Amino acid sequence: MDKIIIEGGRSLKGEVKISGAKNAALPILVSSLLTQGWNTYTNVPNLRDIQSTILLLSNLGVKTEVDKNTVRIDAGGLFNHEASYDLVRKMRASVLVLGPLLARLKKARVSLPGGCAIGARPINLHLRGLARLGASIELKHGYVEAKADRLKGNEIYFNMATVTGTENLMMAAVMAEGTTILKNAAREPEVVALADVLNLMGARIKGAGTSTIVIKGVSELYPVSVKIISDRIEAGTFMVAAALTKGDVMLLNAVPEHLEAVIHKLRLAGAMIDIDGQRIRVVGAEKISSIDVKTLPYPGFPTDMQAQFMVLMSVANGLSMISETIFENRFIHVSELRRMGANIKVTGDTALVTGIPMLSGAPVMATDLRASASLILAGLVARGTTEVNRVYHLDRGYEAIEKKFSGLGAAIKRVKV
Ligand code: EPU
Numbered sequence: 001m002d003k004i005i006i007e008g009g010r011s012l013k014g015e016v017k018i019s020g021a022k023n024a025a026l027p028i029l030v031s032s033l034l035t036q037g038w039n040t041y042t043n044v045p046n047l048r049d050i051q052s053t054i055l056l057l058s059n060l061g062v063k064t065e066v067d068k069n070t071v072r073i074d075a076g077g078l079f080n081h082e083a084s085y086d087l088v089r090k091m092r093a094s095v096l097v098l099g100p101l102l103a104r105l106k107k108a109r110v111s112l113p114g115g116c117a118i119g120a121r122p123i124n125l126h127l128r129g130l131a132r133l134g135a136s137i138e139l140k141h142g143y144v145e146a147k148a149d150r151l152k153g154n155e156i157y158f159n160m161a162t163v164t165g166t167e168n169l170m171m172a173a174v175m176a177e178g179t180t181i182l183k184n185a186a187r188e189p190e191v192v193a194l195a196d197v198l199n200l201m202g203a204r205i206k207g208a209g210t211s212t213i214v215i216k217g218v219s220e221l222y223p224v225s226v227k228i229i230s231d232r233i234e235a236g237t238f239m240v241a242a243a244l245t246k247g248d249v250m251l252l253n254a255v256p257e258h259l260e261a262v263i264h265k266l267r268l269a270g271a272m273i274d275i276d277g278q279r280i281r282v283v284g285a286e287k288i289s290s291i292d293v294k295t296l297p298y299p300g301f302p303t304d305m306q307a308q309f310m311v312l313m314s315v316a317n318g319l320s321m322i323s324e325t326i327f328e329n330r331f332i333h334v335s336e337l338r339r340m341g342a343n344i345k346v347t348g349d350t351a352l353v354t355g356i357p358m359l360s361g362a363p364v365m366a367t368d369l370r371a372s373a374s375l376i377l378a379g380l381v382a383r384g385t386t387e388v389n390r391v392y393h394l395d396r397g398y399e400a401i402e403k404k405f406s407g408l409g410a411a412i413k414r415v416k417v
Contacts, residue, residue, distance in 0.1 A: 001392055002391040002395075002415065002416055002417060003388060003389045003390075003414070003415050003417055004387070004388040004413070005386070005387050005388075006385070006411065007411035008361055008380055008385075009382075009383060010409055010410055011245045012242055012245045012380070012405070013408060013409050016404050016407060017404075018230045018231055018234055018251055018252065018254045019043070019399040020231060021045070021230060021232065021234075022047055022050070023190045023231075024193040024194070024229050025045060026049060027096050027164070027171070027194045028226065029041060030053065030096045030100060031171055033057070033060070033075045033078060033100035033101065033104055034103060034104060034175065035223045035224075036075060037074060037223040039073050039224055039226075040071075040224075040225040041070065041072070041073070042069060043228040043229075044069050044070065045228075049093065050071070052090050053091070053093070056087045057073060057075070059080060059084070060075075060078055060079075061078050062078055075104075078104060078105065081107045082108075083097050083108075083110040084111060085142060088112075088113050092113040094113070095113055095126060095164065096167060096171070099170070099171035099172030100172070102130065102151060106149055106150075107148075109143050109145050110144050110146075112139060119329045123144075126162070126165045129165065129168070130146055130148075130169070132155075133152060133154055133172055133173060134148050134151055135147060135151065150177055151172055151173070153176045155181045155183065156169060156183065157183040158182070159184070163186045165186070166186040167190075167194050170182070170198065170205060170215060171198070174201075174204075174221065175218060175220075175221065176215075179216050179217070181212065181213070183211065184211050185213045186297060187209055187299065189298065192208045193228070193229045195208030196208070196226075197224060198221070201221040201222055201224050202221045203218060204216040230254055232255060234397075234398060234399075235255075235280070236259060236262040236302070236304075236308065237305070239262060239263075239282045240266070240308040240309060242284055243266055243284040243285070244315065244380065244381045247408070247409075249408060251279065252278065252279055261300055261301040261302065265301060268291045269313075271283065271284055287317050288317060288355070290313060290320040291316075291320060292321040293306065293323070296325060305370075306322060307333045307373065308374050308377055310351065311337065311377045311378045311381070312377075314353055314355060314356065315355055315357070315381060319354050320353045320355070323350045323351075325349060334351060336364040336375055337359075337378055339362050340362050341359050341382075343355075360383050361379060361383060361385045363387040364378075364379075364389065365388065365390045366390065367390070368393060369393050369394065372388065372391070372394045373394060373398060376388055
């Protein structure tokens with residue numbers, strides 16, 4: 001497994017181009033299952049999770065072609081309705097095939113994902129929603145077995161706003177008979193991006209981006225050519241890196257409207273942020289101010305940025321309170337950050353971070369994507385050498401992360417082990 005080695009202490013300067021969004025690309029690639037003929041997707045990030053999705057789709061009998069950041073998919077030959085344990089265990093988002101498989105093949109057999117490092121992450125709301133559309137759902141031998149001769153529109157209330165749950169239900173409902181209303185739906189930009197693509201295919205979805213989404217079923221959908229939206233979490237990670245290293249970084253191809261909560265918090269922490277269309281310039285302050293952060297569903301502060309902010313607060317001036325309300329175990333980076341000298345105390349869903357002048361480099365590892373990203377950030381600002389192990393997790397969600405950081409002047413390299 002590769003590792004990343006960083007000599008900390010350099011101020012980041014220059015321009016960095018933000019890649020396409022992983023969490024938008026995953027459901028959008030899967031939505032190709034609803035059509036017959038070639039779909040073309042550009043600005044697809046080259047990531048391990050995207051490769052897993054393409055493998056998953058190929059196993060279902062779908063034709064796929066990949067050329068750098070362009071992916072083409074023709075689901076005309078779709079015949080298999082099963083996503084195996086091996087595929088789902090590598091990537092939980094594989095459960096997104098449930099909705100479209102039910103819509104196209106009237107049946108789906110998908111391995112039930114287990115918990116992961118950040119929480120139990122059940123899919124009960126996905127399943128309850130599909131049952132409301134008339135699917136029969138059984139759990140057998142670790143698999144979800146779903147069947148429906150004809151899905152029928154219905155009203156579905158989510159107890160909790162769920163991103164992939166909302167996406168799964170939208171994909172199941174687009175070709176259902178009649179109207180489906182999703183209430184307390186997730187409002188994340190990735191949900192809107194999927195709804196836009198489905199509408200381009202011929203679906204009739206209104207209200208994506210609000211908590212009530214209305215879907216009028218249609219009988220057929222058609223292939224599309226679309227560009228994947230920019231990754232707001234990758235952008236946020238580079239913004240924190242600029243603030244943390246007292247740098248001056250210009251993000252290109254970013255979507256500032258998707259980053260309002262992050263921009264607001266970074267400004268409170270002292271960073272100077274200028275926005276010009278899709279360009280965001282972040283200039284770090286000499287002294288980072290402590291601020292409190294609470295993760296919330298969009299448009300609140302994203303849980304996927306919590307670990308990165310914790311690093312920023314580790315070297316801020318004063319005491320900061322970070323509350324994680326989305327996932328029950330998303331402080332796995334804390335023990336590694338402590339090994340780098342950070343002063344962090346955790347009680348329940350809250351971490352109290354007392355800023356210190358300097359972190360110190362150390363060998364570290366994490367078992368989650370965003371936690372791993374936070375360790376890279378910590379390494380960039382720490383005194384001495386940091387060795388981030390299990391880079392596997394980073395490769396799931398950050399395209400060429402070490403190349404992008406070295407382009408900004410960081411002393412960072414990947415070592416093949
Ligand atoms: N939940 C349930 N039951 C369900 C579904 C969700 O109880 O059936 C709970 C979850 O356990 C969690 C909360 O609802 O406590 C919200 O989870 P959500 O379903 O929104 O998360 P997700 O769809 O599994 C997506 C992203 C995550 C991101 C979360 C929250 C994708 C592929 N994944 O996960 O991204 O953290 O939304 O914004 O879109 C990442 O990229 O590193 C990542 C983990």
